[in-house]
Amino acid sequence: MTTAHWLFGDQLGPHFLAPAAEGPGRDAPVVIIEARSVFRRRRFHRAKAHLVLSAMRHRAAELGDRVRYVRSETYREGLREAVGDAPVTVHHPTSHAALRLVRSLEQVTVLPPRGFLVPLTEFHAWAEERGTRRLRQEDFYRWVRREHDLLMDGDDPAGGHWNLDHDNREPPPARVDTLGAPAPYRPREDAIDEEVRHDLDRWEREGVARFVGRDGHRRFPASRREALAALRRFTEHRLAGFGPHEDAMLAADPVMSHSLLSSSLNLGLLHPLECVERAEDAWRSDKAPLNSVEGFVRQIAGWREYVWQLYWHFGDDYRDSNALGHHAPLPDWFLELDADAVTARCLATALAQVRDTGWTHHIPRLMLLGSYALQHGWDPRAVTDWFHRCFVDGYDWVMLPNVVGMSQYADGGRMTTKPYTSGGSYVNRMSDLCAGCAYRPTERSGDRACPYTTGYWAFLHRHRERLAGNHRTAQAVRGLDRLADLDELLCRARDLGDAPP
The missing domain is CATH 1.25.40.80 (Serine Threonine Protein Phosphatase 5, Tetratricopeptide repeat)
Known part of the structure; x- marks a missing residue:
């Protein structure tokens, strides 16, 4: 009997079934498991849950009688229902947790990863x-x-x-x-999709x-x-x-x-x-x-x-990196994607895009959403989880380096040479989002101070000692000494707190 091959929900292309010396044969039976426990553990974006389930079920429909599509509470239960104790193969999964799971199952043979350019x-x-x-x-x-x-x-x-x-x-x-x-x-x-x-x-x-x-018409x-x-x-x-x-x-x-x-x-x-x-x-x-x-x-x-x-x-321990000692919880307005509560036009726009579609391009992710989290000292592990759950293209392997390393500088520079954050002047230069905003990108303190401009200088002040020793941020840190309104600025930063800006 031909050994069955297990496809995870992010292994849906033909290259995961292409015949090769280490892979399943062209006619090998296929197992796809829809595990409800995945959706119990995390509060995913509705559009993301829709896309993943739709993609899995479309793949099953394409494979026809060749596939055993099982809906179960967990992957273990689903595999037992699909093949019993019979051997199965699976290509190297895309997360540490999934790899631990398949390696713990004696009947599973793990094949090399596919879907990437470099082994x-x-x-x-x-x-x-x-x-x-x-x-x-x-x-x-x-x-x-x-x-x-x-x-x-x-x-x-x-x-x-x-x-x-x-x-x-x-x-x-x-x-x-x-x-x-x-x-x-x-x-x-x-x-x-209707189903x-x-x-x-x-x-x-x-x-x-x-x-x-929100789960509108499927966009992807x-x-x-x-x-x-x-x-x-x-x-x-x-x-x-x-x-x-x-x-x-x-x-x-x-x-x-x-x-x-x-x-x-x-x-x-x-x-x-x-x-x-x-x-x-x-x-x-x-x-x-x-x-x-x-x-x-x-x-x-x-x-x-x-x-x-x-x-x-x-490695998996990378997710615990927190070189800047940031531990603040994500506020409810951010967790709930409550863009309507936000006054700052740039952040409200980015948050609304995530709420409505589960997607923004890389600059709103890094320089609006991620930058705001960095400036306010939010726990990088929680920020990583938020990006994982709320983006249609978000997976553990995608978001862990992108957020811990690139966005939150939580690894202290293993991945990038400096923290990626800025004041409102960058947003004003690279967008039309400051036009019509209640805040002014050039103002650091006072009622009209841009939350990003205030947050940028407050972030530099909070980590002055560390960033003064980085050649890419040292000049900006020296600029703190030229701010006549630094005390007022820091007071404004404290007033912002967890409230939507």
């Missing part, structure tokens, strides 16, 4: 070669480009430069509400699970066919305009030219190699400029891959 063993060897040096993302990105011949002209990077960031940091055009980019791909819901929505409603009524956020692909359509739509119609304004924010245009492919990649519906190769093809056929293509390739082959590798390289 974990190869990254480990690369890291070992570097010894005590910092594992810089830029060095890793260049190595991946060379190893996979991505955007290369022989031994040199295409266009003569590895990184075109300097071309991709433009503020939004003046006096426009939107970039005017072609609309992104939007899927059509079907009977499976999922009905089940989620029932779970809430019966107390099986509680959710946060739930099948391989939809994911490929979204990739095609982006590379053919939206990629060309992606690069210059990828760090900009517009209140009325939250999507801009972003790909919206992260959830499809993280569900396993797309493989990163096919995404970057299609982008490179667009450049080589003169359909997209190099800076836009390089920026997109860097997001996937550089940053996404780097985050995956560091998740495993740093």
Whole structure:
């Protein structure tokens, strides 16, 4: 009898069943388990729960009689119902907790990970070669480009430069509400989505699970066919305009030219190699400029891959990192995504986007949501959990390095060279979000002081000793001595407290 193969809910693409020496055969029976305990443990965004369940059920429908789809309380119970004590294979899961689970089951054989560009063993060897040096993302990105011949002209990077960031940091055009980019791909819901929505409603009524956020029409692909359509739509119609304004924010245009492919990649519906190769093809056929293509390739082959590798390289204890000693709990208005309670227009806009869609692009995540949490000393482990639960593309491996390392600087600099936070001037330069706001980005104290400007200087003051020794923040710390209103500023910061700004 052929050994059955177990697919987790983020292993839904064909590459998790492709025949290979270490993988399941083309005709191997498949097990998919929908475990209610996952939704009991965390209060997920309703749109995220919908997307994951819809994707799992769409995959089961595609596989037909080949799959045993089990709905159970736990994975252990589901596996017992599906195969009894018979052996099964599974590809290396994407979280430490899931890996502990499958390794604890004697009947399960764990196969190497799929869905990424670099095997974990190869990254480990690369890291070992570097010894005590910092594992810089830029060095890793260049190595991946060379190893996979991505955007290369022989031994040199295409266009003569590895990184075109300097071309991709433009503020939004003046006096426009939107970039005017072609609309992104939007899927059509079907009977499976109707069933999922009905089940989620029932779970809430019966107390099986509680959710946060809104579940409108599904915005993200739930099948391989939809994911490929979204990739095609982006590379053919939206990629060309992606690069210059990828760090900009517009209140009325939250999507801009972003790909919206992260959830499809993280569900396993797309493989990163096919995404970057299609982008490179667009450049080589003169359909997209190099800076836009390089920026997109860097997001996937550089940053996404780097985050995956560091998740495993740093280990499960990394989630307990708290170098800045931040322990404040997340306030209720933030946990409940209560954007209407927030006066600061930039934060209210970002929080409303999360509430309504379970998504914002990387700059609102880092420089609005994450920056506010950092400035107010919120517990980084709780912040990580919030991002994991509230974003449709959020998984443990995604959010742990991104939040603990990048956003909250809780690892003390293992991943980045400085804390990523700023005052209102950055938000004003890179967005239209300060226009019409009750606060003024240039004011530090007083009733009209921007919460980010106040929070930035209060953060520098709180960690003055540590940050004075960092060459990237030392100059900013010295600026504290030139603030005539520092005492008033700190009083204003204390008044903000946990109240919505």
